[in-house]
Structure formats: C-alpha cells, structure tokens
C-alpha cells in the first residue's frame with residue numbers, strides 16, 4: 001500500500017551516545033498520523049535503536065545486508081541476523097554501495113531475493129549520474145537500472161518494496177533535483193512499472209525522493225503528486241531538520 005514515508009539514512013555517522021541523544025530528541029516530537037518514519041543507523045547501533053524506539057511509531061532499518069544467510073563472509077551481516085534482533089527493513093542498492101563497494105546488478109538481485117525470502121521490507125535505491133542527466137539519458141538509465149534488477153521479480157515479490165529515486169548528482173552535494181524534475185521522474189517510474197506489471201502495482205508502490213532534501217526545499221519536492229516521501233541523508237542527523245521534513249507533508 002502506498003504510504004507517506006520519511007526515512008533517515010544515517011550512513012557511517014552517530015556513535016552510541018550520539019544515537020541515543022538523536023533518537024531521544026526524535027521521540028519527543030509529535031509524529032503526524034499519516035507519515036511513516038524510519039531511521040537507518042549503523043549496524044552497531046541497531047539493537048540500541050530498537051530498544052530506545054520501542055513503543056514509538058519510528059521504525060528501524062539496516063543500511064545494507066549480505067545476500068547469503070551465513071558462512072565465510074568476513075565482516076558481513078545477513079538478513080537473518082537482522083531479523084533476529086528485530087530489524088525488518090533494509091536499504092539495498094544505495095549509490096554509495098554501488099560505487100564505493102562495486103555492488104553490481106547481480107549482487108543487488110541476490111540481496112533483494114534474500115531480503116524477500118526473509119520477509120524484510122526493502123528500500124531499493126537507484127538514480128542516474130550527472131553525465132546521464134546532462135546528456136538527456138536519465139529516463140533510459142532509470143529504466144535500465146530497474147529492468148536489470150527489480151523487474152526480474154514477480155508482482156508478489158513487490159509487496160514489501162519501497163523505491164527511492166536518488167539522482168547521484170544530488171546526493172550529499174547540496175544540489176537537489178527541482179520539484180518538477182523529481183515529479184517527472186517519479187511519474188515515469190510509475191509508467192514503466194505499469195508497463196512491466198500493471199496499473200495497480202504502479203499506483204500502490206511508494207516512491208521516495210532522495211538527494212539533498214532539506215527543510216528549505218522539501219515542501220516543494222513533496223508537492224509532487226508521485227512523490228511519496230524522502231530518503232534523507234545529511235538532514236536526518238539533526239532532529240529539528242529531520243522532523244521539519246517529516247512535517248512538510
């Protein structure tokens with residue numbers, strides 16, 4: 001079901017004390033009834049975050065996972081391990097994972113498969129590079145990115161999938177897609193989902209926008225009819241900014 005969602009991707013930020021302090025601040029805000037909030041702390045802070053947020057409306061997601069369920073994968077964490085501590089959502093395919101850790105389509109497909117098998121909710125990220133946008137290839141690239149990953153899955157596999165369109169040129173740069181660029185792409189994404197599957201799925205999937213969303217630009221971005229929320233990096237590290245974004249709907 002299509003939801004309004006604001007998710008905070010903390011990336012490699014916030015130690016134990018900082019996590020505690022930020023989450024306690026978030027808890028003190030009144031959360032609008034119709035918006036889902038998710039935070040994605042680092043692996044080491046997931047357990048503590050779940051404890052602090054118990055009984056609140058704020059959900060917890062992991063920023064990554066390995067596709068395998070267990071085995072000789074030094075330094076990795078599986079879906080089952082996340083589920084075991086009560087984490088039921090995971091971000092997959094973030095552009096930093098794709099570029100810095102060379103996550104290929106094949107790796108992403110395997111991660112999505114494993115998350116679905118573990119009944120986890122997936123926030124699946126994708127987005128074009130600046131050169132693609134400059135040369136007008138952005139729609140084609142987005143179509144390719146989805147066709148080579150999520151479009152390999154059946155309609156029933158999409159039940160717990162949330163999409164996050166994040167143009168790479170807007171992530172952490174302070175440069176954001178204009179509200180019309182975001183809306184235009186989100187509407188295009190629904191169109192290709194409808195072509196691959198059907199109208200119903202296209203209408204019901206939540207599509208978040210990510211890339212330098214801040215309190216001062218969020219209102220215009222969230223006005224887009226096909227924009228169902230945001231995946232927030234930098235601004236999610238500050239409780240006041242993050243809650244201003246949550247309240248922008």
Ligand code: PGA
Pocket residue numbers: 009166170171172173174210211212213231232233234235
């Ligand atoms: P940003 O990050 O808001 O700092 O641009 C967004 C993201 O990487 O998800």
